[in-house]
Amino acid sequence: MxxxxxxxxxxxxxxxxxxxxxxxxxxxxxxxxxxxxxxxxxxxxxxxxxxxxxxxxxxxxxxxxxxxxxxxxxxxxxxxxxxxxxxxxxxxxxxxxxxxxxxxxxxxxxxxxxxxxxxxxxxxxxxxxxxxxxxxxxxxxxxxxxxxxxxxxxxxxxxxxxxxxxxxxxxxxxxxxxxxxLSGGVPGAEVLSPRQQQVASMVALGLTNEQIARRLGLTTRTVRKHLEDAFARTGARSRTELAVRWRQEVPSRADLTASV
The missing domain is CATH 3.30.450.80 (Transcription factor LuxR-like, autoinducer-binding domain)
Structure with missing residues (x-):
């Protein structure tokens, strides 16, 4: 253990x-x-x-x-x-x-x-x-x-x-x-966990789930789960929409993958 x-x-x-x-x-x-x-x-x-x-x-x-x-x-x-x-x-x-x-x-x-x-x-x-x-x-x-x-x-x-x-x-x-x-807030990219942010930033760069998994040391199943959660939290309905929201809402973190 x-x-x-x-x-x-x-x-x-x-x-x-x-x-x-x-x-x-x-x-x-x-x-x-x-x-x-x-x-x-x-x-x-x-x-x-x-x-x-x-x-x-x-x-x-x-x-x-x-x-x-x-x-x-x-x-x-x-x-x-x-x-x-x-x-x-x-x-x-x-x-x-x-x-x-x-x-x-x-x-x-x-x-x-x-x-x-x-x-x-x-x-x-x-x-x-x-x-x-x-x-x-x-x-x-x-x-x-x-x-x-x-x-x-x-x-x-x-x-x-x-x-x-x-x-x-x-x-x-x-x-x-x-x-x-209760506050009436609309979920956006800021509600993503650090790992979900990494996945979203890599999706914005055009990486596949397999490439993201290798980059982060995860299984492709876990990457898919993080991606599904990111869709649910941001309201995005596709990888393309998630990538657009990521670029629009967190441009200062667009190069997040550079530190991964």
Whole structure:
């Protein structure tokens, strides 16, 4: 576990989240690199029946370590999640156990449909589940999975501290976002996170997602996510429109990539 990098970079990302920027993809990448995982996710579940399960609309889901889930896989999760004993524990317990193996007999779980169809294909045998936010009818869950080994106590303690910081930052960011909406402000390039600004400036230079990914040391999937977030925050409907807005609104930062 690279605790020093997790602390240093994690603190910076929490500041971005508190400012209302979508840094979750980078948070998941950081966890995967520093902790060592096969899969990391952050999902928001809405209450349904006695268990938090996705409703008519799929929950907010950010993944690192696997391809985006297909509609078929999402439907399978919708159907089988209520049968997952650790999911039920996380949803119903105010202070849930952080490890699947703390409450679930792993050999028994491995014989279930939810494991065979949803977990095994992604190498998701051992799970560490961390609550980022909990409210009536709502649960925001950060999950880390490994295939070959469980999460030891020191790692779990570090992850619990990290999750508390991320959860607090998300709540601050949501509150500030609500205040901005009340003020009637129109989102522009100034609301972009530093990473989104870098991506926007490179789009303005005509670089492709693959070229941006190589330049910044990211995956193309992460670049696409930053680009989608930049569209949402600025109201741009295309790469061309984003590039035009960037040049018009932040001409003084047009050469931002020179320092990258």
């Amino acid at each position: 690279d605790g020093r990098r997790l602390t240093r970079r994690g603190s910076a990302l929490c500041h971005e989240l508190a400012e209302g920027h979508d840094a979750l993809p980078e948070v998941l990448e950081l966890l995967a690199d520093c902790i060592g995982t096969d899969l990391v996710s952050c999902a928001t579940f809405e209450a349904g029946s006695t268990l938090f399960v996705p409703g008519a609309e799929h929950p907010l889901l950010v993944l690192h370590g696997c391809a985006p889930l297909t509609e078929t896989m999402l439907a399978t999760w919708d159907r089988l999640l209520p049968s997952h004993p650790y999911a039920a524990h996380l949803a119903s317990t105010p202070t849930p156990a952080p490890r699947l193996t703390d409450v679930v007999d792993l050999p028994a779980l491995e014989g279930s449909a939810v494991f065979e169809l949803c977990l095994r294909p992604h190498g998701a045998r051992y799970q560490c589940g961390l609550t980022l936010d909990r409210a009536p009818g709502r649960l925001v869950l950060l999950s880390l999975w490994r295939n070959d080994r469980d999460f030891d106590d020191p790692t779990v303690e570090t992850l619990q501290l990290f999750a508390r910081a991320v959860g607090a930052a998300l709540q601050v960011g949501a509150s500030l976002g609500a205040l901005r909406q």
